[in-house]
Structure formats: structure tokens, C-alpha cells
Amino acid sequence: MKRTLIGSALCALLLVGCGQGSSDNKEANGGKKMKIGxxxxxxxxxxxVKVSDEIEKKAQEMGVELIVxxxxxxxxKQVEQVESFIAQKVDAIIMNPCEVEASSPAVTKALAAKIPIVNVNSETSAAPTAFVGSDDVESARIAxxxxxxxxxxxGNILMMHGYMGQAAQIKREQGAREIFQKNPNLKLLAHQTAEWDRAKAMSLMENWIQSYGANVNAVFxxxxxxxxxxxNALTAAGRKDKVIVVSIDAIPDALQAVKKGTLNATVFQNxxxxxxxALETAVKIVKGEKFEKQTLIPFQLVTKENVETFLK
Incomplete structure (x- = not known):
């Protein structure tokens, strides 16, 4: 699913907040509807997309206007988008950072404009008003x-990186390398980015199969x-039953694959x-209520034995 700047039809849906929190949020914001970029x-x-959908769902419940x-x-582009939010005088900003360093100026600019900013899911080196997410180091340790x-x-292991420079990529590599250090007989054969992308990962895996063949025991x-x-690449090459594959997020496709046994395990991220x-925290900040500076939501290992719990 691709979303760009909100079109008029979708905008109409998002800007009409509803729910019991609507009047309270208006009152707390000087009679105006709270607006969050x-x-x-x-x-x-x-x-x-799932994280964004949940932000939108909670905003409708709380009567908050969103610009997504x-x-x-x-x-x-993300820094420019935050500059636009500042010019529009939003009450708060929620940012899912593209990169640890390169997205940091967005945080600095928002705080300089006295607009609270909440980082969700990923981090920046510049400290935001609050952070809501999970410990990505933990997810890699689990996997x-x-x-x-x-x-x-x-055994011999291959590691596929996400988008280089993003917090999740950096921390998941850190967690993985901790386990390699504790298990000296585990060897990292190769590691390379596939930029969080399925098609790029399939192509990379095809190349690795040609390079390493039967020497590969697992893929993280x-x-x-x-x-x-x-x-997909291992299955096409007739190698999947010989190679363990573990990944992170527990998206619907992955859960079904774990159920079928094609993906050995995934790590659930909520x-x-x-x-x-993230939305609730932003609202609390705008209303001057007490809020958590950092909210960390635990990861959970999903295997064939417990996958039904996550499919419900």
C-alpha cells in the first residue's frame, strides 16, 4: 500500500475526529481541535503502515486532527515535512524517523519552535520530547x-540488514553481534542490506545461494x-528445508509462513x-499532563508452537 501526502478524500476522513475524547481535547486546547502532524x-x-493505521485509529477515538x-x-524530505508542520502551527508532531542522524535536525527544529515531538518505533540522536517503541537490540537477541x-x-549464518543508518538496523545488528560473540562457533558468512524490501532480499538471497550454496545454515x-x-529464494532453489530463516515484526504474511513451517520463526513487534x-503520549504532552519520557514495548518470539495466539 502506498500513501503520499493526504489527498482531499482521505484528508476528510482523517480530519473528522470522533469519540468521547473530542470535547475534552478541544477544551484543553483553548477550544480548538488539537492538530498533530x-x-x-x-x-x-x-x-x-500498521503503526500509522493505529495512530489514525486512536486519533479518531480521541477527536484529534491528523496531518499524515x-x-x-x-x-x-522528513525534515522538510516537519518544517511544514511547524509552519502550520501544529500542536505536536509524531515522527517515525528515517535515520538516526539525518532525521535529527527535525527534532531540533520542532523543539526550537516549542512544538513537542514524539519519536515512534525508531530513534534519532537528538532527544525528542518522548519516545514510544521497542528495544531493537532485544529483538535481534531473541532471533x-x-x-x-x-x-x-x-553453523554459518547470513544477515540481511535493513535501511542502513536507521536505528532499527543499527540496533538489530548490535544485538545479533552480541550473540555471535557469545557463540564463537557461529560464523557470519556475509551481511548486506536489502533495505527492508522483499524483492531486494530475494535477489540478495539468490546471489548468496550461488556464492555459498550448501555452506549456509541459517539466515537472520x-x-x-x-x-x-x-x-522465497531458498524455496525456489530447493534449499529451504536445509536453512533456518528467522526475521522480525510478525506481519500477517510472516505469521502464515511460520504456521506453514516455511519461516522458522519471527519476533512479534506490537x-x-x-x-x-505514540498518539496518547502526544496528546498528554499538549494537555500538560504527566507522560512517560520513554515507553518500551517488549518483543515476543513466535514459532509454530505459539503462532495461533498471534493469528487471533
Missing amino acids: VTMLSMQNEFI VDAERSAL MNYIAEKLGGK AQNDEMGMGAV AQQQGAN
Whole structure:
């Protein structure tokens, strides 16, 4: 699904907030409807779309007006979008950062304009007013510990990176390397970015199959889109039953693949809680209420044994 700057039809849907919180939020905001700008990393990414959907759902419940835009993986565009929010005098900003460093000026500019900014799902080096997300180091530890256990602490592993420079990519690599250090008989054969993308991951996996063949024992993909791309390539090459594949996010496709046994495991990241809590936190800040500076939502390992719980 692709979303760009809100068109008139979608805008009408988003700007008509409803729910019991509407009058309270108007009253707390001087009689005006609270307006929050939202800039998301990429609406080509299924998990990010889910987070955005939950922000929109909670905004409708609370009677908050949203302006939602797609940064299309460009930190430069994201900074410009935040500048636009500032010019529109929004009450708060929610940002799903494209990059740790390159998206940081957006935080600095928002705070300089005295507009609170909440980072959701991903981080920046500049400290925002609040952060809502999960510990990405933990997610990689969970995934890699599963691989280490299944391989008995010995084997050759390939790692697919997400978009280089984004917090999730940096921290998931950090978590993975911690497990490699604890398991000296696990060898990292190769690692390369597939930019969170299924098609790019499939192409990369095809290249790796040609290069490493039967030497590959497992693949750690830093998100499910790439994990599914790896599964597709391995299946086409008749190698899937010989290679363990684990990824992160627990998107619907990945859950179905775990159920079928084609994807060995995924790590559940709670898009519903991230999106809803980000919006709730922004509203609390605008209303001058007490709020959590950092909200971390735990990850959970999903295997064939417990996947039905997550499919409900």
C-alpha cells in the first residue's frame, strides 16, 4: 500500500475526529481541535503502515486532527515535512524517523519552535520530547538466540540488514553481534542490506545461494519483508528445508509462513501499542499532563508452537 501526502478524500476522513475524547481535547486546547502532524518512514513497509493505521485509529477515538505524510525513506524530505508542520502551527508532531542522524535536525527544529515531538518505533540522536517503541537490540537477541539454539551453537549464518543508518538496523545488528560473540562457533558468512524490501532480499538471497550454496545454515533477516524474500529464494532453489530463516515484526504474511513451517520463526513487534501509545503520549504532552519520557514495548518470539495466539 502506498500513501503520499493526504489527498482531499482521505484528508476528510482523517480530519473528522470522533469519540468521547473530542470535547475534552478541544477544551484543553483553548477550544480548538488539537492538530498533530505525523511523518512516517515509508508507507511501502507493511509494519510501518500498521503503526500509522493505529495512530489514525486512536486519533479518531480521541477527536484529534491528523496531518499524515510519507517520508518515502528520505530523511531530507522528513525534515522538510516537519518544517511544514511547524509552519502550520501544529500542536505536536509524531515522527517515525528515517535515520538516526539525518532525521535529527527535525527534532531540533520542532523543539526550537516549542512544538513537542514524539519519536515512534525508531530513534534519532537528538532527544525528542518522548519516545514510544521497542528495544531493537532485544529483538535481534531473541532471533539470534533461537538460531543458536537450533544450530546447537555451531553453523554459518547470513544477515540481511535493513535501511542502513536507521536505528532499527543499527540496533538489530548490535544485538545479533552480541550473540555471535557469545557463540564463537557461529560464523557470519556475509551481511548486506536489502533495505527492508522483499524483492531486494530475494535477489540478495539468490546471489548468496550461488556464492555459498550448501555452506549456509541459517539466515537472520532484520525484518519480515526481507525474511519472506529469503524464504522465497531458498524455496525456489530447493534449499529451504536445509536453512533456518528467522526475521522480525510478525506481519500477517510472516505469521502464515511460520504456521506453514516455511519461516522458522519471527519476533512479534506490537504495532498497535506503538501507534496508539505514540498518539496518547502526544496528546498528554499538549494537555500538560504527566507522560512517560520513554515507553518500551517488549518483543515476543513466535514459532509454530505459539503462532495461533498471534493469528487471533
